Amino acid sequence: MPVKPISLTRPTSPTGKLIYGYNPSTNTYQIWNSLEKCTEALTGNRFVNKATVNMRIDKGILFYGYFLQTKPFTK
Numbered sequence: 001m002p003v004k005p006i007s008l009t010r011p012t013s014p015t016g017k018l019i020y021g022y023n024p025s026t027n028t029y030q031i032w033n034s035l036e037k038c039t040e041a042l043t044g045n046r047f048v049n050k051a052t053v054n055m056r057i058d059k060g061i062l063f064y065g066y067f068l069q070t071k072p073f074t075k
Contacts, residue, residue, distance in 0.1 A: 019057075021066040022073050029073060030066070042066065 008030030021042075023030070032038035039053060040046035042064040054064045057070065067073075 017070055020069045020070075020072050023066050025065060038068065 016036065019030070019032045019035055019038040021030040021038065022028075032041060034039075035050055035053060036046045039048040039050075053063060053068070055061075056070045060067060
């Protein structure tokens with residue numbers, strides 16, 4: 001009988017990209033593992049329109065009191 005190669009499962013990588021947040025009123029920084037986790041933490045609903053959030057990231061507009069970026073903030 002021929003031997004079939006078995007494919008090994010790869011470790012799962014975190015979904016999405018890191019989202020960095022800065023709240024200017026409390027002067028705090030926050031990091032989320034994905035855009036869904038960010039929107040769920042800020043709004044309580046992870047099914048928020050992602051295009052709106054991405055537009056706010058691109059233009060530097062506040063989203064629920066946070067400035068959001070995909071790169072770390074320089075302090």
